Structures are given as structure tokens and as C-alpha cells.
Amino acid sequence: MPKSITADELKQRMDSDEGAVILDVRASGAYDEWRIQGAKVQSVNIQNSKLQQYGVKHFTQIPKEREVVTVCAKGIAAQEAAQMLAAEGYQAVFLEGGMGAWSEFYEPVRVVESEKLTIYQMMRLAKGCLSYFVVSGDAAIVIDAGRHIDRYINFAKRKGLRIQYVFDTHLHADHISGGVELAKAVGADYFIAPPEAEGATFSYTPLEDGMSISFGDSTVKVISLRTPGHTLASTCFLVDDQYLLSGDTLFVSGLGRSDLKGRAREMAQKMFETVRTTIAHLPDDLMVLPGHYSDFREINQNGFVGETLRDIRAENPMLHMTDESQFVEMAVGNVGVTPPNHETIIAINRGQLTPSPVEESELEIGPNRCAVKH
């Protein structure tokens, strides 16, 4: 029986000096669409059936001198592959639970820590989904929580934090939100902008434009900024005048797509307006902390996803466009593949559907696809 490693252990290897060698034994289509990536990951894709057919030695791209982590969808084929490798004298372990387990792995990374304000970015690496703990004293606001709410509850416990408020920047279409459930579980208020919650079955506190929310050390200000475009009432949060938690409005390398809830052109026009007004008025020095990333290269040298607005402005021509129709054409034309199951996920996030945990995992398979690339 070959040895296995957990998603957590795999991440530690990926971060080590040697990095990790991954042999992904899924079909090439699944691999091309979604795989484990990282700056120090060497990845090879050979299907299990090919390993069986030709024998592992046939594939010279599998290194013999390094330990290989085999990966599949659920951890079964990868176990067989690790067995085959071990029988031929290779060093091999398999990832327990496969991509399913990887998809559910969250890693908290500290963005800033000062006496009055600490921000942690909760990175859900497999999906490129980012959520946040904004901490002041022993109080915390959680923003854009994923559906694995125990990750947030346990983290708060470990750090001695009381989750006071839970926010969603918008009604998500690419992943199942844990916001409502997390708020219920910890007895916190849940906030979302009312137009986002249209048709929703849960109760919430309305997030109004320009609202200033104080919590913990009352000198930390969190201001809600209405930034329509990705969705009708997407919201960004300006934290302590220094950090912009930008949801799916503004990414390190793009803007939020406008087409996920229909009315793509109308929403792209709203995004243009948001870019020309709200975003244009924000200072260069703001650190932008988005709701997603689409490429591991967006992770900066400090280990989190975030750039100054100055750097983002320098890279993204869409932030400088003055012609609305040109902007709309670009926004509507560059959206790429629609996230799978987005209509079902929206219905779940409205509380209209309650799938089983297994169905939830299946619905969330694959990366996020929330950005328009510039």
C-alpha cells in the first residue's frame, strides 16, 4: 500500500525549497482545464491507463530521483499509479482525496499586521478564490467566506477572534458562499447589498453605499463602496483608507466579467461608470485585495494576491479607457468560458436550492472564471 499525503502536506512541499513533482493521472482534458499549479511545481500528465499499457519506465519525464506525488480526481487512480511507480523503484506518494480534497484546501496568509489592524487572506488555492479576515482587537469581519465554514470558525478560535460581521461583496456565481451559514453559526450579522439578495430566502442586513462600519478598535474604518459592473450591486470595502477589498470588481490582472447574470452590455456600461468614477478617484497607494486570482503568478513575493492600485493602473489599459463603447466591446468580447453550473450556484447562493455536500463538491469542480483579461 503506497503512502499518501494530505492537501496540507502537499502545500508544504510546494512551498519548500525543492518544490513538488506531480504526476497527474487524469484525462488530458480535465488536466488542461484545472490542475495543481505553483511556482515550484513540476507537473506531468500521464493517464493511468497509459501507465498500465506501456509501463511507467516508458515515460522518461517521470523523475526517478525525486519523490513523485500522484494526483487524480478522488484519490483512487492516483493510489494505483503510486503503487505502479513504487513497484518499479520510484519514490511515490498519492494525494488523499485527489483534486476534490485540493479544491477544499484553504490557506490563511497574513497580508498586514499592525497594532490596530490585521488582515488575513484565506486562499482557496485550487479555485483561486480569496476571502478575508479583517481583524481589529479581538473582533473580525469575514468577507466572501467559502462554503467550508469550519475553516473560518477554527481559524477564529485559533487566533482568539470573535467574528462580529460577515459580508459578501456580491451574490457569487462561481462558488458556493458560506456567508449566511457562517454568520448563523457564530451569531454574527450577515450583510449584503439589497439588489444582490433579490429573490433570496435568507435574512440579511442591507449593505448601503458609503456605509461606514466600525468594529473592534473603533479607529479602524470599513467603508462600503458600491461598484456595479460585475453584478448589479457589487461592493468593494475600503479598509482603514489603505486597503481595497475589491471583490470581483477589480483584480490584479483584470476586471470582473459582466455577463454572468444576463444583461452583459448593460452591466459592462455600469462597470465603465464604476471605473471612471469610483475607482478613478481612489489613491494610487491603496493595496488592492481581490476576490479571485486566475494564475498562480499573481501571488506576490509576500505570498498573497494583492498589488497597489498604482501597479494595477500601470498594467490594465481598461482602467484608462475614455470611450464607453470601446470599453463595452472589450468587456463583452474577452470573457472566455462561462463558469460551469453558474445558474445552479446562483440559485444555491440565493437559498433557493440546498444540495448535499457531495453535490456541492461536484458543482464547484474547476477554477473560478470571474475575470475579464485585459
Ligand SMILES: [Fe+2]
Ligand atoms: Fe463573482
